Amino acid sequence: xxxxxxxxxxxxxxxxxxxxxxxxxxxxxxxxxxxxxxxxxxxxxxxxxxxxxxxxxxxxxxxxxxxxxxxxxxxxxxxxxxxxxxxxxxxxxxxxxxxxxxxxxxxxxxxxxxxxxxxxxxxxxxxxxxxxxxxxxxxxxxxxxxxxxxxxxxxxxxxxxxxxxxxxxxxxxxxxxxxxxxxxxxxxxxxxxxxxxxxxxxxxxxxxxxxxxxxxxxxxxxxxxxxxxxxxxxxxxxxxxxxxxxxxxxxxxxxxxxxxxxxxxxxxxxxxxxxxxxxxxxxxxxxxxxxxxxxxxxxxxxxxxxxxxxxxxxxxxxxxxxxxxxxx
Amino acid sequence: xxxxxxxxxxxxxxxxxxxxxxxxxxxxxxxxxxxxxxxxxxxxxxxxxxxxxxxxxxxxxxxxxxxxxxxxxxxxxxxxxxxxxxxxxxxxxxxxxxxxxxxxxxxxxxxxxxxxxxxxxxxxxxxxxxxxxxxxxxxxxxxxxxxxxxxxxxxxxxxxxxxxxxxxxxxxxxxxxxxxxxxxxxxxxxxxxxxxxxxxxxxxxxxxxxxxxxxxxxxxxxxxxxxxxxxxxxxxxxxxxxxxxxxxxxxxxxxxxxxxxxxxxxxxxxxxxxxxxxxxxxxxxxxxxxxxxxxxxxxxxxxxxxxxxxxxxxxxxxxxxxxxxxxx
DNA sequence: TTGTATGCGTTATCAT
DNA sequence: ATGATAACGCATACAA
Numbered sequence: 001x002x003x004x005x006x007x008x009x010x011x012x013x014x015x016x017x018x019x020x021x022x023x024x025x026x027x028x029x030x031x032x033x034x035x036x037x038x039x040x041x042x043x044x045x046x047x048x049x050x051x052x053x054x055x056x057x058x059x060x061x062x063x064x065x066x067x068x069x070x071x072x073x074x075x076x077x078x079x080x081x082x083x084x085x086x087x088x089x090x091x092x093x094x095x096x097x098x099x100x101x102x103x104x105x106x107x108x109x110x111x112x113x114x115x116x117x118x119x120x121x122x123x124x125x126x127x128x129x130x131x132x133x134x135x136x137x138x139x140x141x142x143x144x145x146x147x148x149x150x151x152x153x154x155x156x157x158x159x160x161x162x163x164x165x166x167x168x169x170x171x172x173x174x175x176x177x178x179x180x181x182x183x184x185x186x187x188x189x190x191x192x193x194x195x196x197x198x199x200x201x202x203x204x205x206x207x208x209x210x211x212x213x214x215x216x217x218x219x220x221x222x223x224x225x226x227x228x229x230x231x232x233x234x235x236x237x238x239x240x241x242x243x244x245x246x247x248x249x250x251x252x253x254x255x256x257x258x259x260x261x262x263x264x265x266x267x268x269x270x271x272x273x274x275x276x277x278x279x280x281x282x283x284x285x286x287x288x289x290x291x292x293x294x295x296x297x298x299x300x301x302x303x304x305x306x307x308x309x310x311x312x313x314x315x316x317x318x319x320x321x322x323x324x325x326x327x328x
Numbered sequence: 329x330x331x332x333x334x335x336x337x338x339x340x341x342x343x344x345x346x347x348x349x350x351x352x353x354x355x356x357x358x359x360x361x362x363x364x365x366x367x368x369x370x371x372x373x374x375x376x377x378x379x380x381x382x383x384x385x386x387x388x389x390x391x392x393x394x395x396x397x398x399x400x401x402x403x404x405x406x407x408x409x410x411x412x413x414x415x416x417x418x419x420x421x422x423x424x425x426x427x428x429x430x431x432x433x434x435x436x437x438x439x440x441x442x443x444x445x446x447x448x449x450x451x452x453x454x455x456x457x458x459x460x461x462x463x464x465x466x467x468x469x470x471x472x473x474x475x476x477x478x479x480x481x482x483x484x485x486x487x488x489x490x491x492x493x494x495x496x497x498x499x500x501x502x503x504x505x506x507x508x509x510x511x512x513x514x515x516x517x518x519x520x521x522x523x524x525x526x527x528x529x530x531x532x533x534x535x536x537x538x539x540x541x542x543x544x545x546x547x548x549x550x551x552x553x554x555x556x557x558x559x560x561x562x563x564x565x566x567x568x569x570x571x572x573x574x575x576x577x578x579x580x581x582x583x584x585x586x587x588x589x590x591x592x593x594x595x596x597x598x599x600x601x602x603x604x605x606x607x608x609x610x611x612x613x614x615x616x617x618x619x620x621x622x623x624x625x626x627x628x629x630x631x632x633x634x635x636x637x638x639x640x641x642x643x644x645x646x647x648x649x650x651x652x653x654x655x656x
Numbered sequence: 657t658t659g660t661a662t663g664c665g666t667t668a669t670c671a672t
Numbered sequence: 673a674t675g676a677t678a679a680c681g682c683a684t685a686c687a688a
Binding site: 018019022030058 | 673674675676677679680681682
Binding site: 139 | 330331373374376377378379380381383384390392399400401403405406407409410413414417422423424425426427438440441442443444445446465466467468552580583584587600601602604605606607
């Protein structure tokens with residue numbers, strides 16, 4: 001009833017345990033006759049090797065990656081996860097992913113559990129509210145890559161997007177098209193990416209010699225419904241003549257609000273499926289999420305292969321995709 | 329340099345291995361003084377237990393779930409995965425998920441690997457092109473749940489959505505609003521859900537006494553771009569007076585085509601983010617994906633708790649959400 | 657309450 | 673080429 005083991009196979013085939021191990025591990029120096037007997041025994045018994053048992057041997061690992069993101073239900077993270085998963089499988093690795101919901105405690109519990117599961121490497125999107133103090137974590141620590149948000153931890157590689165630069169370019173474009181009073185809609189500014197995009201927004205205004213008015217900056221748009229309500233309020237200000245939406249939820253919210261009030265020029269951060277369906281289609285600051293995932297996996301496997309180089313920080317460029325919604 | 333083990337902790341604390349094991353497993357009968365020494369040793373050494381090692385002991389498991397879906401980048405599956413992940417964590421379980429890309433070989437490799445990793449249970453969306461012949465898989469097999477598509481395997485539970493019924497209701501609604509020549513747009517009919525929705529479409533037409541015209545049935549819409557092109561072609565037929573889109577990609581494609589040609593009444597299968605942004609908003613047959621994930625997890629943990637009941641097949645209802653696009 | 661000895665399924669050493 | 677035996681990190685009878 002219990003799962004058959006190598007020992008069972010060895011007995012069934014009338015060979016020694018070690019020979020089965022050799023066969024299973026694809027070693028070549030093995031008598032064809034014995035190999036056939038072993039193969040037959042494996043089939044009749046329905047034997048499957050136990051990788052968990054194998055992985056506790058010195059020099060062996062779980063061939064498993066840990067990934068901690070904010071929320072897999074958000075397309076941004078699911079596309080990212082998919083990209084990492086694809087690369088991982090090319091290397092024979094499986095991915096264990098889990099969502100922190102931006103909750104520091106939940107994040108920490110997940111990380112602890114993944115470490116106990118002995119994942120070979122860890123890719124982490126740090127949660128909004130701090131989470132674990134990495135600097136106090138004692139080695140050995142598996143290869144560690146932070147995504148999207150920087151963390152003070154010398155041993156880890158970091159991959160960021162050019163959030164500030166992308167936002168700045170987008171807002172400058174709105175200004176170039178004649179906007180003078182541009183509203184800013186984002187999720188909580190305690191989130192690094194939101195802060196950076198907000199900084200880019202302010203920088204663009206400053207460069208254009210335009211004033212920053214906190215009345216038209218709102219950072220409470222967690223869902224698209226929140227964002228729709230917020231933009232609705234902002235549009236009551238007749239002088240608001242454009243909107244910069246700092247994430248895809250905010251963009252969707254702006255579109256919803258436009259339906260009920262009035263349309264103004266809009267650029268959003270992050271591409272989203274519905275962007276093409278707007279009339280006009282929605283212009284966005286696009287980041288290459290797949291590239292970020294690919295790069296994270298590449299770094300991880302380079303580290304696992306033994307690359308001892310100093311930790312790196314990569315900032316990926318963003319791209320302003322103009323589709324019409326930026327125009328008055 | 330290597331990760332510290334229980335033995336290291338025991339030596340550091342000056343106690344026996346077993347006492348550390350007791351402490352780590354939260355047993356109570358333990359001398360407070362020793363407990364303190366052990367706690368200190370764990371901190372200084374940075375000890376973390378090795379769950380992989382623990383899991384090979386009889387009676388212990390990996391506390392890990394395997395999940396095989398089609399494509400995590402598709403919002404349908406990412407929401408599903410997220411729902412399962414949330415429930416799993418409530419039970420102290422981690423989820424290893426992987427995408428088959430509807431490829432039978434890839435699916436089988438993933439399943440094999442997950443079994444070798446000794447996941448405690450397996451949740452599977454069977455791939456389009458057959459994949460593994462489950463009936464030939466030898467026990468013991470972990471608790472197994474098939475999602476979205478039925479499989480001939482008596483030991484497994486199955487959760488389906490009412491694909492045919494949902495499609496039938498939607499098409500009937502289009503008919504009720506005066507449509508007489510309704511185009512059908514779907515992904516490949518080799519996919520079970522597409523076949524079922526197609527059957528519902530035909531049934532509704534039959535019940536309305538309307539003819540089925542294969543000229544306006546297209547099943548090559550894998551992406552929204554494919555779907556847009558297909559719908560564009562269909563709309564050249566002046567008499568096409570409505571579209572039923574059999575999945576969310578097809579719905580998006582229809583909306584794109586409407587922009588370039590003409591708008592006709594539309595109902596889609598599966599809700600999608602952009603549905604609310606259309607003008608009019610897009611009516612859909614909505615399935616409760618979260619409920620499906622929740623239910624899958626519930627069944628799994630009931631089986632893991634030892635429920636020996638016969639395998640069940642659940643068919644979840646769909647809901648027709650009318651938002652305006654169904655009208656002429 | 658604490659410790660000793662044994663085994664889980666696997667791979668590695670070293671002999672044959 | 674094959675096999676006996678030890679070891680991986682952990683938990684559990686069982687003894688003390």
